[in-house]
Amino acid sequence: MTLTTPAGPPAARRRPSGFARMRTDGSLTALILFLPPAVLLFTLFVIWPIFSAVDLSFYKWNGYGDVTNFVGLRNYEILVKNSIFHQSLFNSLKLLLASIFLQIPLALVLALLLYRKTSANTAFRLIFFAPYILAEIATGLIWSFIFDGDYGISAMVANKLGTEPFYILADKQWAFWTIIIVVVWKYFGYHMMIFIAALQAVPSDLVEAAEIDGASSLKTIWYVKLPMIMHAIKLSVLFAITGALQVFDIIIPLTNGGPSNSTHSIVSYLYTFGLARMNVGFGAAVGVVLFALCVGTAFTYKRMAIDKGGQL
Template sequence: MTTAADRRMPASVRMRRALTNGRVTAVLIMLPPALILFTFFVMLPLGESAWFSFFNWNGYGAPSNFVGLENYDRILNHSVFHIAVGNTVKIVVISLIVQMPLAMLLALLIYKKTPTNAVFRLIFFLPYILAEVAAGLIWSFVFDGNYGVTASIAGGLGMGNVFILSDPDWAFAAIMTVIVWKYFGFHMMIYIAALQSVPQDQIEAARIEGARRLQVIRYVQIPAIKPAIVVSAFFAIIGALQVFDVIIPLTNGGPSNQTHTIVTYLYTFGLTRLNIGFGSAVGVILFVGAVTVALFYQRIFMKRAQG
């Protein structure tokens, strides 16, 4: 940490100190490899995507059919893209108002270190460990109207065959159910770690003062883990912008393109149709949106949580 006295020192003295304590050496050794990897695997692909987005290109040979902003115009006027953006926003909202409160509730119930709670933590965390594609395939069987669990329940109620994933009104609700089931365990573990770090003497002091269980949660534990909640919400928002692997095995964006997110829209209308220029434009829009959300969130909410 740099103190006020250090800042008043001449630059030559500060440099000599940095050289003797090994900081500059560590930076010179560790920074170049990180910069090289970041340049080759992040900056160059982003730059190429931005360049390809100005071409009508199928991915073969060098791009030559320059179309300017035509790809962006097609995207912004495409009704399916509007649906994809709306679905992505819905996932963000459901993650914030359903997934996170559910994770918080379970964390408050099982955050104490006991053998029984450890078993429940493992059970609730297992869906997050499961691969997204595997989870999608499992739930596609659950929702199957002919042979799955849904078919058995519907048959027992005398409703006949019910095809949830083929119904435009219910397919995306089914997807959001799977997303909540898949990722709430991740947020639960964040809250458990934060709750375990809350000083026990604060909780005991509140109880001595006559605070009830809900009052302890509201006025002691929740304020104490506010930074963890802010970080959890950030992960929920960024994760919602990237949802892909769960949707493909469930609906592949159907029926009638009603369950696309921005990423599945990019995959379907860009990569699978060999319209790489169009897909690159979608990727650029997604990147700009994600960076904007991240910067805004960090400047507004994370600073408040730290303050």
């Protein structure tokens, strides 16, 4: 008896390799045409500035002439010992916590109330989303007028109540809380729209099944809707974290870091003590620290909250 080995798959039926598929479907041509310009632009406007900032952080340079005054880690030593920088770090941490524990819950509650498609809900969505459309500088100017103790709306209210005007933006204990209020007001509509889009994608039959089984509205939200939109919540929290570490345009017109440099964020500190004072090397050191904080925080959050709980 003769043993025969089973024949392998016909050559025509063999699955082509990835490179062969790219050649046949035209994606290789697109890759050759579009990848080099993208890599070049990314290198010029992202990679190169990062390495340039790291290099400048080891020099004392005012922005003019050649970069020759090498000071090593001196800029970082000044940064570590600077009490205003410590306050700026603490302020950025407060903004981060406010974004997570005030802004996100507010946006989520409003999204649960407004996600159904009705004309009234559409109008309210537009109202709540409108602050996000405003430019940050315009937002800061508007709220600086509202809180102005001499001519603003707060002065008008104090006058009507017969009380002394309160200069909240000049008070060290309260000035930064106004920044937190403005940041929450400015950005909660953005997160609300993310949640609304996610809630509208929740299958209605799951909600109906929970209601038929006797689940209350709160239990339906907790056990059905929130788990189904957890990917959107995680993404929104990531945006809130990275955004809180980069707040700048609102602070400058609102308080300009005052009073007594008590309301600086890391970015406004960089601008005030680096660029505005022509100390570019020191500003580059602050920028490097800010970049490390943003990247480290984002990757840590992704590893702990996203990768372990499922991909976005």
